[in-house]
Amino acid sequence: MVDDGQLFKNQVLLLAQTFFIKDNRAELLLCAHKYDFDILFFDQMTDFATSVQANEGDNLYVVDLDVLYNMQDDMQHSRKQTMFLSDLLQRLPQRHNYIYLQSARQGERFLLQQRLVDSNCLAYAEKPIANDVLVEKLFTLFARHQRGDSNTVVYLGESGLIDADMLRQHTVELIPHDNAQTLHLRVREIQPDIVVIEEEQYLRTEAIVRVLKKNIEADPSREIVMLQHSADPTLARQAFGSGFDDVLTLEEPALLTRQLLNRIQKIRVNKNLINRDRATGLLNKIGLQRKAQEAIRRAAREQCSLAYGVIDIDKFKSINDTWGHYFGDIVIKRLSLVLSAHIGERDLLSRFGGEEFVIVFWDCDAEAGRQKLDAMRNAFGEISFEVKPGDRRHFSFSGGVASYPACKTENELFLHADEMLYRAKEGGRNRICS
Numbered sequence: 001m002v003d004d005g006q007l008f009k010n011q012v013l014l015l016a017q018t019f020f021i022k023d024n025r026a027e028l029l030l031c032a033h034k035y036d037f038d039i040l041f042f043d044q045m046t047d048f049a050t051s052v053q054a055n056e057g058d059n060l061y062v063v064d065l066d067v068l069y070n071m072q073d074d075m076q077h078s079r080k081q082t083m084f085l086s087d088l089l090q091r092l093p094q095r096h097n098y099i100y101l102q103s104a105r106q107g108e109r110f111l112l113q114q115r116l117v118d119s120n121c122l123a124y125a126e127k128p129i130a131n132d133v134l135v136e137k138l139f140t141l142f143a144r145h146q147r148g149d150s151n152t153v154v155y156l157g158e159s160g161l162i163d164a165d166m167l168r169q170h171t172v173e174l175i176p177h178d179n180a181q182t183l184h185l186r187v188r189e190i191q192p193d194i195v196v197i198e199e200e201q202y203l204r205t206e207a208i209v210r211v212l213k214k215n216i217e218a219d220p221s222r223e224i225v226m227l228q229h230s231a232d233p234t235l236a237r238q239a240f241g242s243g244f245d246d247v248l249t250l251e252e253p254a255l256l257t258r259q260l261l262n263r264i265q266k267i268r269v270n271k272n273l274i275n276r277d278r279a280t281g282l283l284n285k286i287g288l289q290r291k292a293q294e295a296i297r298r299a300a301r302e303q304c305s306l307a308y309g310v311i312d313i314d315k316f317k318s319i320n321d322t323w324g325h326y327f328g329d330i331v332i333k334r335l336s337l338v339l340s341a342h343i344g345e346r347d348l349l350s351r352f353g354g355e356e357f358v359i360v361f362w363d364c365d366a367e368a369g370r371q372k373l374d375a376m377r378n379a380f381g382e383i384s385f386e387v388k389p390g391d392r393r394h395f396s397f398s399g400g401v402a403s404y405p406a407c408k409t410e411n412e413l414f415l416h417a418d419e420m421l422y423r424a425k426e427g428g429r430n431r432i433c434s
Contacts, residue, residue, distance in 0.1 A: 010037040012138055013055060015048040016064035016101075024131055031135035033330070037142060043067070049091045060122075060138055063088070064101040085112075089119045097122035099141070101129070142281070151264050152190055156183055156208075157198030157227065161250060163257040170261055180205040184212050189301075191217075191294055193267050194260060195224045199235060202226055202242070209243035221270060223263055227256070277351040279329065280336040288350035292360055292410040295348065299362075299404055306360055307369020308413035310421045311376075311399035313355040314429040319395065323387050328355075331385065331395060338380045342372065358414070366403035370434040373399045377432060398424040401434035 012032065014021075021041045032039050042048035045067070052061050068085060092098060097120045106112055107126045116124055123141060125134065150171045155162060156178070164174045177186050180201045187195060195212065202208060209224050226239045226247045236247040250256055275287025283291060292308070299306050313319070313335065320328040332355060339357060343349050346362035359376075361369045377397060384392045400420025407413040420433040427433065 010057065010142060011055075011059045012037060012039045012062055013042065013048065013051055013059065014039055014062045014064070015042045015045065015067055016062075017067050018043045020064060020066070027131045028135065031132050032138075037139070045088060045091070049093075052096060053093050055096075058142070060099060060141060061092075061096055062099045062101065062138070063092075064127075065106055066101075066103060066127075085115065089115075092120070094120060096120065099138070100124040101127055101134075103127055139278075151194075151268065152192040153194045153196060153260060153264075154183075154187060154190060154192040155196045156180060156201045157196070161198075161227070161253055161256065162196070162260065163253045166254070166257045167261070170264070172261065172264055180208050183208060184215060187212055188215055188217055189297060191219060191222075191290075191297075193219075193222060194263060195222065196227055196260070197224065197244075198227050199229065199232075199239075202239060206242060213243055221267060223267070225260075225263075280333060280351050282336055282340075282357075283348060283350035285350070285352050288348060288352065288358055288360075289410055291348050292413070295360055295362065296404055296408075296410060304363045305365045306362065306404035306413075307364040307366055307372070308402045308404065308407070308417050309359040309361070309369055309373045309399050309432075310352070310414065310417040311357050311359070311373065311397045312421055312425070314396045314398055314425075316355040327385075327387065334383060334385075335380055335397070338383070339376055342376050342379070358417075366401050366406070366434045369401045369403065370432050373401060373432045377430070381430070396430035398429050399432040400424055401432065403434075 014028075021043060025041060028039055040051070042051065048063075055061075065085075068088065099122050100116050102112075102124060104126060113124070123137075125137065150173065152173045152175060153162070153167065154175050154177055162174055167174050175186075175190060175192065177183055180197075183195075183197075197208065212218065212224060223245045224243070226236075226244045228235065228247060228249045231249050239247050248256060248259055271287075275283060275290065277284045295306060298304075313331065316328065316331075319331060332351070335357070336349075336351065339349055339359065343359070344362060348358075348360035350358045352358045359373070361372060364372070377399065381394055381396050384394060386392050398421060400417045400423065402413045402416035402420065404413060407416050424431045424433040
């Protein structure tokens with residue numbers, strides 16, 4: 001259906017019994033391709049280990065533990081089976097993590113679970129598990145593995161109590177603030193994921209959390225945490241009554257920082273479920289609007305320009321009607337790969353809906369943004385899709401560009417860029433207007 005180039009962003013390498021592969025291969029591949037990854041199947045341990053050793057990138061490695069018994073039928077004793085597992089674990093490259101599929105009987109063996117978890121186990125699942133469910137869980141692991149979103153913690157008090165370097169290693173920025181009376185203004189400006197408030201600051205300004213939460217722009221997923229220097233149940237009850245989400249006790253900076261990182265990870269997972277498109281992993285409409293608003297605030301602070309592009313696949317309804325929605329999904333996923341390859345670290349990329357995508361270029365004016373979109377358009381136009389044997393087609397998209405600060409809000413940027421997109425469509429398609 002497509003050209004000879006690599007279609008899917010990532011791969012799953014799966015070691016399983018021959019009959020498992022034979023019975024599930026077609027359905028697993030169909031489900032995986034919907035989520036924009038491919039599956040490579042192995043029924044020999046040596047081939048699997050060799051391929052994993054040579055494999056790089058953000059891929060996943062799945063081992064069905066039943067393959068151990070199938071390959072060595074005469075090993076009936078637990079001790080010998082564990083040795084065979086040990087042999088497998090020793091042969092797998094240590095720089096990768098592995099997902100294990102196991103039977104219900106294997107799942108009852110705690111020592112087995114312990115051995116797996118202590119041996120680069122990313123996750124394990126119990127069979128029987130439906131093919132579509134397994135693929136969805138693998139996609140979730142891909143998303144968790146690949147997300148590069150940054151997060152922010154605002155600290156009211158002595159910020160030296162938190163290990164800023166450890167946070168930075170996990171792409172979390174720590175922003176200290178020293179005035180409880182202006183904290184609500186700082187939070188509105190930055191839109192942090194967590195606000196940490198020392199107990200002394202709370203005792204001086206008891207209404208501080210209520211003020212933060214009543215702001216109409218408050219993020220409902222934001223956590224507001226009070227930090228106690230020593231446990232005080234009475235003060236903790238008072239803090240919860242004032243609106244705090246949790247109370248932590250300072251024991252040492254590393255421990256407090258680790259607690260904050262654990263909370264950040266949960267916030268990231270929850271926001272990904274809300275803010276990401278399931279088919280491509282890109283920002284969806286909700287996620288883009290939030291990130292674009294953050295980018296505008298940051299651009300205002302740093303006096304930078306933004307280019308905001310809206311693109312739309314030309315005659316996409318005809319693509320679906322002629323070759324089917326499954327092929328249309330492949331075109332969308334392939335376009336997402338092309339766009340991703342042209343995106344900078346501080347740029348934003350969203351599947352806004354259907355065949356429409358939005359790109360926000362950081363520190364970029366309208367003309368530079370138009371040139372970048374044009375490069376993307378040319379790259380997509382070079383891709384050859386085999387719609388049926390011997391019949392290859394090329395597709396195109398049109399786009400429109402707006403810029404900040406000429407447009408002041410995310411809504412103004414979208415409306416102007418969308419107007420330019422309409423002009424590009426009216427002008428014959430396969431072009432970018434600004």
